[in-house]
Amino acid sequence: MVATDLDGTLLRGDGTVSARTRAALAAATEAGAAHIVVTGRSVPWVRDILTDLGYEGLAVCGQGSQVYHAGEGRLLTSLTLDRQVARRAIAQIESELGPLALAVSQDGLDGTVLTDERYTLGGRKLDRAALVGDRDDFWAEPLNKVYLQHPELDDDALTLAARAAVGPLTDVVMAGPGVVELVPVGLTKARGLSIAARRLGVTARETVAFGDMPNDIPMFAWAAHGVAMANAHPELLAVADEVTASNDEDGIAVVLEKLLTGEAAVGA
Helix, strand or coil, X not given: CEEECHHHHXXXXXXXXXXXXXXXXXXXXXXXXXXXXXXXXXHHHCHHHHHHHCCCCEEEEHXXXXXXXXXXXXXXXXXXXCHHHHHHHHHHHHHHHCCCEEEEEECCCCCCEEECCCCCCCCCCHHHEEECCCHHHHHCCCEEEEEEECCCCCHHHHXXXXXXXXXXXXXXXXXXXXXXXXXXXXXXXHHHHHHHHHHHCCCHHXXXXXXXXXXXXXXXXXXXXXXXXXXXXXXXXXXXXXXXXXXHHCHHHHHHHHHHCCCCXXXX
């Protein structure tokens, strides 16, 4: 099984997948491997990418909270974040760090990301987001995660400070530039990937995983072989079994081509 993160990994900086990487993934699947997209993005924020790839298999979305069958267009599993717990966690963080910019990701196939006026989405999929004037509106529907931004702290500092503030209430993950999230305790990409793998009859020993951010660390620990992109966060580089070229330099294809020609082996 080939498990690939999306942003900073499978996707180039312009949001596209190169012809070389598409060919390498097609060759891997033709050779009998399953390709699994494993992303922090929730389903509504990934469906157009899967469609472009002609992807009809299982995808692990929302940091592992959702297992989505792309071919059938349905959720197979969905884990939500307790909204009262989320509110308590935010209150504890703000009591330590001051006001945060917030957004929440609603659960479901068509869930919307709701943001307050301070939160910056970075220009991605603005049609899937809605600005709310009252934070109470955040809690009206089931959620799979909460996004945090701080006016002064960078991602690493905010992640560490938020973890210290929330204690055991929630987990805090860094999923990408400007993307720090509160998720249910114990939720990881590895959890969702293991569920998808069981459905496919594949084991961790048969899996190579590609990623670029700290939220990929549990997936690397689960898989037989974890490959970090050259552009990866230092925390992921520190635990990777291998470092490949960057996402803009076809890093996934570089590794898969070697595996397919027998020049390398999973777990090597």
